[in-house]
Amino acid sequence: MQAMARKLDYVIDTVPAAHSLGPILELLKVGGALALVAAPDGPLELPSFPLIFGNKTISGSITGGMNDHQEMMDLCGEHNITCDIELVSNDGINGALARLARNDVRYRFVIDIAGGDSR
Numbered sequence: 779m780q781a782m783a784r785k786l787d788y789v790i791d792t793v794p795a796a797h798s799l800g801p802i803l804e805l806l807k808v809g810g811a812l813a814l815v816a817a818p819d820g821p822l823e824l825p826s827f828p829l830i831f832g833n834k835t836i837s838g839s840i841t842g843g844m845n846d847h848q849e850m851m852d853l854c855g856e857h858n859i860t861c862d863i864e865l866v867s868n869d870g871i872n873g874a875l876a877r878l879a880r881n882d883v884r885y886r887f888v889i890d891i892a893g894g895d896s897r
Contacts, residue, residue, distance in 0.1 A: 779805065786810060796820030799836070803828040814838040863888045 779801055786805045794816040800823065802812055812834065814822075828834065854860070864885045866874045874887045 784808075788813070790815055792816050794818060796822060798823035798825070800825040800828060803832065803834055806832065806834050809833050810835075812836045815840075861886070865890045 782805050784804070784807055787807055787810050789802055789805055789810070789812050791799070791802060791812060791814045796818050799812065803825070806812065810832070814836065815838070824836075829836070862885045864874075864883075864887050866887050867890050871889065877883055878887075
């Protein structure tokens, strides 16, 4: 996080738990923007100085509809934006939930409804 301090224009926060926005705000350049797209289970800590002195903005959004998702996927395709996931088969869901409870997760889980092999 220190190596990326004040280098990002935009951050999308997908953390669905109470957390401090301070470290995330420190990643943003002056005039940067933070978008919250998850519903935390508790209040978020919001330090005012990085927000005010950095002229940064925070916005929130619920997940959009099909058109919004397609627009996002098109943008990612145009700019070669990818993500790392861990594919989980239907019969591996209980194991994935157990790993989540142990905080043994590196990537987002994606359920393979087509029935490919589990990784």
